[in-house]
Amino acid sequence: MACNMSPLNSNDLHRIFEKLDQNGDGLVSLEELNWLLERIGVHVHTSMDELQTLVGKTSLDLTDFKFFYETIIKENINVESKPEKEDDSLEGDLAKAFGVFDLNGDGFISCDELQNVLSRLGLWDERNGHDCRTMINVYDTNSDGLLDFEEFKNMMLITNS
Template identity: 35%
Template structure:
């Protein structure tokens, strides 16, 4: 089954009145059905942020953007946590030395030279270290 079709089935389940839109009230019911709790004001705010046509309701496209966006937020959070493991304490970049140290902890013996070579293809600004954006690119390969 295609992903968009799956989203449509979930969307239709939560669209309790069958009007092709999810209202803030229906969104609250949706969250409650999976064991969560959402205040009316939170539901209104969530719909307002995602509502692309300004009608105060979520279309299927709006719903898909929310669902896929939630996955992206989780990926981003996981990448930030991984980045912190490799970056020296209090630093905003991964150095060849910090990469070597983490790889050694993971049982992969590498020299600083090896680590510089690992960093180089993803070091877009040529400063010899990886910032978070460069790290994201490296991790996507």
């Protein structure tokens, strides 16, 4: 079964939201949102006040969280058609995201590393029967069982029409 890791589906977003909502009040604070953005390699070069202005609230419910995610995805898709200087920024963001998955820093993402990061983000459920090797094989163009940066970049830039 081929799995597309980007963009995330509604169930994935719901699980991430629940993991972030530590106190179970149905809201994700700006601090929790900022932590997630930094963790996945999307660095918002703003203060918490600027993040609040960007988001428009001090906390997000699940609907707001999904809307925020969709806005980020659309913005990143639009970056692909912008001038080269901004492409460099996208390349840098992708390199940072790659670093999140490349836990041992060897320049490749292995099945174990992928499963480890997805587990930390609340996106891996061992009971669901998915095999990370299958997920990697979808984008592994040289069939070495690992994702290098170019394969990772291709995976992240694939969009559903």
